[in-house]
Amino acid sequence: MSPPPAYPPQGGPQGWATPPVPPHKKRRKWPWVLLVLLILLVGGCAAFIAAVGHEVDKESKREVTVEYEVTGDAEDVTITYSAYGDGNLSQSQVSGVDPPWSKTQKTKGFVKGGSLVVTTGASGGSVRCEVTVDGATRTATASGAFTTALCDGF
Known part of the structure; x- marks a missing residue:
């Protein structure tokens, strides 16, 4: 009987060690939240300026x-x-x-x-x-x- 087949050493091919897998980095959410708030702020200001401009124009023609x-x-x-x-x-x-x-x-x-x-x-x-x-x-x-x-x- 022949000895059981030898298993290759653990790791990569030819026994090289597998590099450690870096831990999964969490993506930061605050830049996206900040971007959304900035877009809302700019949009709100633009809407306010448009509404005021409309009222001033309407009053000037009344x-x-x-x-x-x-x-x-x-x-x-x-x-x-x-x-x-x-x-x-x-x-x-x-x-x-x-x-x-x-x-x-x-x-x-x-x-x-x-x-x-x-x-x-x-x-x-x-x-x-x-x-x-x-x-x-x-x-x-x-x-x-x-x-x-x-x-x-x-």
């Missing part, structure tokens, strides 16, 4: 109606009214007016507003100014000689 009105018992009053619109300030003045007086004008643009100034003459009396813009009203009164009622901040 047209409003400005209604000026003067009442009272004074005679010979001077009325000065102004309004911002389309990037410009328009101002007008009428003198020698006996109330009631009214004027309506439309304006648009990003900057809106203006004023209504009513000044009584030497004969005195009382005046009331009223400005209505999109349902919001400003009023003021004055009485006596050379007094002024000012409606502004609209």
